Amino acid sequence: xxxxxxxxxxxxxxxxxxxxxxxxxxxxxxxxxxxxxxxxxxxxxxxxxxxxxxxxxxxxxxxxxxxxxxxxxxxxxxxxxxxxxxxxxxxxxxxxxxxxxxxxxxxxxxxxxxxxxxxxxxxxxxxxxxxxxxxxxxxxxxxxxxxxxxxxxxxxxxxxxxxxxxxxxxxxxxxxxxxxxxxxxxx
Numbered sequence: 001x002x003x004x005x006x007x008x009x010x011x012x013x014x015x016x017x018x019x020x021x022x023x024x025x026x027x028x029x030x031x032x033x034x035x036x037x038x039x040x041x042x043x044x045x046x047x048x049x050x051x052x053x054x055x056x057x058x059x060x061x062x063x064x065x066x067x068x069x070x071x072x073x074x075x076x077x078x079x080x081x082x083x084x085x086x087x088x089x090x091x092x093x094x095x096x097x098x099x100x101x102x103x104x105x106x107x108x109x110x111x112x113x114x115x116x117x118x119x120x121x122x123x124x125x126x127x128x129x130x131x132x133x134x135x136x137x138x139x140x141x142x143x144x145x146x147x148x149x150x151x152x153x154x155x156x157x158x159x160x161x162x163x164x165x166x167x168x169x170x171x172x173x174x175x176x177x178x179x180x181x182x183x184x185x186x187x
Contacts, residue, residue, distance in 0.1 A: 004141060004150055004158040011137035011162055015130055015169045022126045022173065026180045029115055034061040034104050039069070044076065044083045053080065069093075069100040107184070115184045123177040127170055134166040 002010075027037035036059045043050040044057075053059065057071040057080060071077055077095050084093045084102065093102045107115070138159050145155040 002140070002144070004144065004154060007137050007140045007144070008158065008161055008165070011133050012165060014133045015165065018126050018129045018133070019169065019172055019176070022122060022176060025122050026119060026176065029118060029180070029184075034063065034065055034067045036061060036067065038089065039067060039084070039087075039102075042080075042083050042087050042089075044079050046076065046079070053083070056080070065104045065106075067102040067104070069102070070098070071100075074098065112184050116181055119177055119180050119184070123173050126173055130166055130169050130173070134162055137162045 024037075024040075027035065027040070036054075039053055039059060042053040044053055045051075046056050053069070056073070056076055057069045060068050060070075062068055069080060071080055074097075077097070077100060080100055081093050081095060084091055084100075091102050091104070093100045095101070141150065141155055141158050141162070144150045145152065150158070
């Protein structure tokens with residue numbers, strides 16, 4: 001059987017995981033600046049197996065608005081180009097036979113606003129997850145109290161700690177969102 005401290009620890013781990021997931025999701029959103037995270041989700045047909053791009057090529061950002069991809073095997077250039085074109089990133093790669101270049105055009109004001117909406121949607125989804133973890137933790141605590149593993153006072157104290165934890169994580173989400181919005185609005 002678990003204790004109130006173990007319940008709090010599990011809730012904390014779930015909330016940490018949710019924040020990390022949000023950061024990964026937001027890293028894939030295109031801002032005005034080049035980032036290798038932008039192509040993280042792209043998979044390439046590597047001898048019949050869909051393989052992550054970074055496992056078959058070197059991905060770099062030599063300039064603020066340019067991503068370069070150097071395949072480890074030259075015959076993969078066409079496959080990588082095809083994977084980029086069919087992705088929903090809206091990018092146009094070009095190659096010189098050895099290196100693929102992806103220039104990032106400046107974002108329009110309209111596109112920036114769309115990206116901010118997408119950011120906020122991701123943030124709200126994670127906030128809902130965080131509140132769900134709080135609910136699950138509180139239910140677990142109530143079950144412990146019902147099974148006489150916790151006193152009424154310990155239950156109230158533990159619920160207050162989980163609420164404080166929830167508030168801290170919601171603030172972390174807001175901070176991550178503000179930072180990403182700043183990157184999007186940067187020219």
